[in-house]
Amino acid sequence: MHVVYPAVISALLFSVGVYGVLARRNAILVLMSVELMLNAVNLNLVAFDVWLRDQLHGGQVLTLFVIVIAAAEVGLGLAIVLAVFRTRRTVDVDRLRDLAEPDFPQPSPNGQAKVRESS
Amino acid sequence: MITIAALIVLLPFLGAAGGLLLSRVGGGPISARAGVPTRAIWFAILPTAGSALLTVWLAVQAAKGDGTGAFWDSWFPAEASGQLTVVDTGAVPISVGLAVTGLSVLVGILVVVVALGVQVYSVGYLHGDSRYPSYSAFISLFTSAMLLVVYSGDLLVLYVGWEVMGLCSYLLIGHWWEEKANSRSAVKAFLVTRLGDVGFLFGIFTLGMAAKSFRISDILAAQLPTATVVTATLLLLAGVAGKSAQVPLHTWLPDAMAGPTPISALIHAATMVAAGIFIVARLYPLFLAAQPTRDVLAVSAALGMLGAALAALAQDDLKRVLAYSTISQLAYMAAALAAGSDEAAIFHLTTHGAFKALLFLCAGAVIHHVGSNLMSRMGGLRAAMPLTFVTMTIGFAALMGLPPASGFFSKDAVIAAVEHARLTDAAQLLLYASALVTVGVTGAYATRAWLRTFFGPTQVEALPEPEPGTAHVFDGREAPPSMLWPIGILAIPALALGWTSVVELDLGSAAIDLVIALLGAGVVYAFWRSAPTRDPARLLGPFYGPCARAFYLDTVYAMVFVRPVLWLAQGVVHTDATLVDGAVRGSGRATLGLSRFVRLAQNGNAQLYVTGLLAGVLLIAVGAVVLG
Numbered sequence: 001m002h003v004v005y006p007a008v009i010s011a012l013l014f015s016v017g018v019y020g021v022l023a024r025r026n027a028i029l030v031l032m033s034v035e036l037m038l039n040a041v042n043l044n045l046v047a048f049d050v051w052l053r054d055q056l057h058g059g060q061v062l063t064l065f066v067i068v069i070a071a072a073e074v075g076l077g078l079a080i081v082l083a084v085f086r087t088r089r090t091v092d093v094d095r096l097r098d099l100a101e102p103d104f105p106q107p108s109p110n111g112q113a114k115v116r117e118s119s
Numbered sequence: 120m121i122t123i124a125a126l127i128v129l130l131p132f133l134g135a136a137g138g139l140l141l142s143r144v145g146g147g148p149i150s151a152r153a154g155v156p157t158r159a160i161w162f163a164i165l166p167t168a169g170s171a172l173l174t175v176w177l178a179v180q181a182a183k184g185d186g187t188g189a190f191w192d193s194w195f196p197a198e199a200s201g202q203l204t205v206v207d208t209g210a211v212p213i214s215v216g217l218a219v220t221g222l223s224v225l226v227g228i229l230v231v232v233v234a235l236g237v238q239v240y241s242v243g244y245l246h247g248d249s250r251y252p253s254y255s256a257f258i259s260l261f262t263s264a265m266l267l268v269v270y271s272g273d274l275l276v277l278y279v280g281w282e283v284m285g286l287c288s289y290l291l292i293g294h295w296w297e298e299k300a301n302s303r304s305a306v307k308a309f310l311v312t313r314l315g316d317v318g319f320l321f322g323i324f325t326l327g328m329a330a331k332s333f334r335i336s337d338i339l340a341a342q343l344p345t346a347t348v349v350t351a352t353l354l355l356l357a358g359v360a361g362k363s364a365q366v367p368l369h370t371w372l373p374d375a376m377a378g379p380t381p382i383s384a385l386i387h388a389a390t391m392v393a394a395g396i397f398i399v400a401r402l403y404p405l406f407l408a409a410q411p412t413r414d415v416l417a418v419s420a421a422l423g424m425l426g427a428a429l430a431a432l433a434q435d436d437l438k439r440v441l442a443y444s445t446i447s448q449l450a451y452m453a454a455a456l457a458a459g460s461d462e463a464a465i466f467h468l469t470t471h472g473a474f475k476a477l478l479f480l481c482a483g484a485v486i487h488h489v490g491s492n493l494m495s496r497m498g499g500l501r502a503a504m505p506l507t508f509v510t511m512t513i514g515f516a517a518l519m520g521l522p523p524a525s526g527f528f529s530k531d532a533v534i535a536a537v538e539h540a541r542l543t544d545a546a547q548l549l550l551y552a553s554a555l556v557t558v559g560v561t562g563a564y565a566t567r568a569w570l571r572t573f574f575g576p577t578q579v580e581a582l583p584e585p586e587p588g589t590a591h592v593f594d595g596r597e598a599p600p601s602m603l604w605p606i607g608i609l610a611i612p613a614l615a616l617g618w619t620s621v622v623e624l625d626l627g628s629a630a631i632d633l634v635i636a637l638l639g640a641g642v643v644y645a646f647w648r649s650a651p652t653r654d655p656a657r658l659l660g661p662f663y664g665p666c667a668r669a670f671y672l673d674t675v676y677a678m679v680f681v682r683p684v685l686w687l688a689q690g691v692v693h694t695d696a697t698l699v700d701g702a703v704r705g706s707g708r709a710t711l712g713l714s715r716f717v718r719l720a721q722n723g724n725a726q727l728y729v730t731g732l733l734a735g736v737l738l739i740a741v742g743a744v745v746l747g
Contacts, residue, residue: 022730030726093726100723 006047013040027084027091031077038070120180121201124217124270127173127227131234132263134166138256153601154247163238163255167262171231174224181224189462190622191221200272200336211327214334218272222465226397227269229472230390232612234262236605237385240480243601244381244487254294258385261287265390269397274323274333277398281319281362284391285312291386292378301377308371315361315368322354326405339404348405352412355398363395365453366423369446370673373430376438376492380483383438388445388475393468396452400461400468407459410543417457417546421553424450426670428560432567433656433666436492437482440568443669444518445475447557454550455533458540463532466622470525474517474613480606481511484598485572494568495654499577506603508573510610515565517613519636520558527633528617528624530558534632535625558632562639567655570644575651 013036020033042063049059085091142159150157178195186196202216238258245251264287267280286309293305327333329351330341343351359365364372364387375387386392399406399416406412424447431443448471455464484507489497501508517526537554540547598606646655659666668674720731 018733022726022733094724096725097723099721099725101718101721 003051006043010040010043025092025094027081027093042066120199121217123173123177124219127170128263128266130166130170131259134162135256135259138162138252142252153242155251159252160242167235167238171235174227174231178224191225195221195224213275214273215276216272217270223269229469230265233389233476236609237381240602240605241381243599244483257287257290268394288386291382292375294379304374304377308375311368311371312361315358318354319358322351325351349409349411352406352409359395359399363392363449364446366419372446373439373442376442384476384479388479389472392449396464396468399456400465403461413457414543414546416453417542417550420450420453421550424557425553428557429666430669432564433663435494437494438492441478451533455536458536460536462622463536467529467533470529470616473616474514474526477609477613478514481507484602487598494571496578497572498575501573510606513610513614515569519562519565520632524614525617531629531632532622535628559635559639562636563643566640566643570647
């Protein structure tokens with residue numbers, strides 16, 4: 001089998017993953033998209049391992065590592081999503097904006113900046 | 120001899136340092152009778168007494184030999200000078216040194232005698248005052264500074280003492296600074312004298328640059344061009360007018376009476392205000408060579424003596440009467456200097472120092488006794504305070520120029536000098552007329568103060584509460600002995616100093632003065648006799664108001680100088696707040712405003728960040744492919 005088939009499939013898979021990460025609102029779906037991207041990479045690793053006839057099979061070994069790490073990452077990610085859902089009652093990433101800077105600090109006449117609390 | 124002079128100057132200084140630093144260290148006993156720390160009393164009196172003893176010794180040393188010239192030169196002919204070091208400034212060197220001359224010995228005696236009297240008197244007057252240690256230390260510092268002025272051999276060293284005196288005057292006027300008016304008076308005295316001191320300093324520079332030396336003996340020996348001498352003496356005159364409270368810089372002196380009465384006696388009657396007269400006499404050859412300066416001095420003195428005497432006639436506050444009287448008497452000295460007789464001026468300075476200090480100390484005893492400065496609250500005190508009555512009578516007699524008190528002789532010397540003055544005709548005429556009229560007015564205001572204080576029905580009321588600044592409630596007793604002793608001792612020179620007959624008595628002019636003075640006194644007596652409870656100053660009629668307000672000079676100064684300066688200051692504050700601060704705040708605001716656009720990207724949406732990341736990676740990848 002020519003290497004271009006798995007490469008194209010993996011590129012498509014990766015693109016779907018990128019689209020999911022960038023565009024999906026549900027945090028779980030974002031996590032799943034990350035998994036898609038990881039698996040696209042795994043596919044690449046395995047395909048090129050075979051294509052290059054690697055004696056040590058470094059690609060396949062690395063794939064095993066990635067799978068393990070992905071499992072751990074999903075466990076952690078789902079725990080975070082669960083925690084967010086418990087506190088916010090939502091997992092919509094568009095509405096999770098606590099990383100934004102607080103409101104504009106206004107200089108007061110005596111020179112000290114007053115920071116308004118963000119809601 | 121010069122070592123003795125240095126010790127005389129240094130002792131009070133060490134006393135001041137000790138009094139300030141050590142009076143309260145480790146507690147120490149509180150004097151049961153005076154209610155102040157005992158150690159502070161020792162620090163106050165011992166150095167001044169030591170200085171006084173050394174001064175006597177110096178006078179004995181200086182009296183050896185023969186001398187001619189002014190009376191102080193024949194009394195104390197021996198002169199000495201010495202210098203500690205020469206400060207090489209690069210231009211004109213400053214020689215840190217002292218010089219003992221007949222004049223310095225004479226004025227030095229006056230200073231230490233009055234200072235010692237005031238230190239003793241203050242122990243009684245400031246009974247239980249919590250700030251007595253610093254107060255007495257400032258008096259010691261002042262004494263030291265005045266003695267430095269007197270014994271200095273170099274104009275810049277003299278200027279150091281001159282400025283320290285001004286500082287002590289400020290500190291002591293504001294002794295009761297809790298009351299706003301007192302601290303304002305202190306600031307006013309400081310600023311007004313400082314205004315004159317600027318001229319004084321530049322006068323010193325002019326003389327020093329022209330003579331290539333700041334040493335007084337060198338300056339007096341140098342042949343200076345007339346224009347330089349006139350400029351320098353006019354500049355010096357500004358400082359003299361400030362320190363000696365001459366027109367137009369005299370307005371601080373009546374307000375300076377806000378200080379404790381011993382301070383009024385020491386600084387604002389006997390010594391500091393005499394410093395200006397002393398300087399002119401010390402540099403007298405220069406002033407003799409500068410006719411225009413003496414004309415200016417004559418006009419200022421003529422205005423000052425009469426104006427201040429009229430103002431004194433309309434005051435109700437006993438101390439303000441004495442303050443205006445001081446301005447008037449200092450103007451007499453200035454008149455003698457302008458007329459070309461430094462002997463008459465210094466003679467009057469000495470007698471005035473004695474009798475005015477006496478008058479102030481008596482006034483202090485009266486105020487201490489009554490609990491009020493106002494003469495309308497006094498009256499009939501001669502039975503309750505017999506000693507004060509007798510001594511104050513001597514003082515007033517000397518002030519009026521009645522024989523046999525000292526003022527009679529010295530004032531006659533001044534007026535005789537003015538009569539034969541070597542001035543331009545107009546200035547001479549003005550000065551002579553003013554001096555004669557002032558003799559009458561002096562008689563009037565002295566009689567008025569004497570009658571209002573000691574005669575007539577008593578107006579004394581017991582104050583319900585002792586106010587800060589006015590000693591205590593009326594208790595119907597004489598002052599404590601620590602106050603009476605200096606009064607009694609000062610009465611002797613006030614009475615007898617005239618008999619030293621240093622200046623020949625001009626009998627004709629003396630008779631005229633006496634008649635005029637008695638005339639003034641008689642008019643006041645007649646007015647007082649008709650209604651003893653009413654103020655005899657009503658004889659001024661419609662002029663009473665202007666006289667009581669000292670011819671509205673303070674108001675005019677407030678309008679012409681004070682208010683524009685205040686406006687200017689407010690303008691500066693406003694400019695600072697809006698323009699300077701505005702620029703600073705504006706730049707901060709502008710930066711924040713601009714940063715708003717950059718911050719638009721940071722909206723908290725993680726997906727947006729990732730998009731940016733991806734776009735960046737793509738850009739780098741494309742760039743690497745295309746360019747690589």
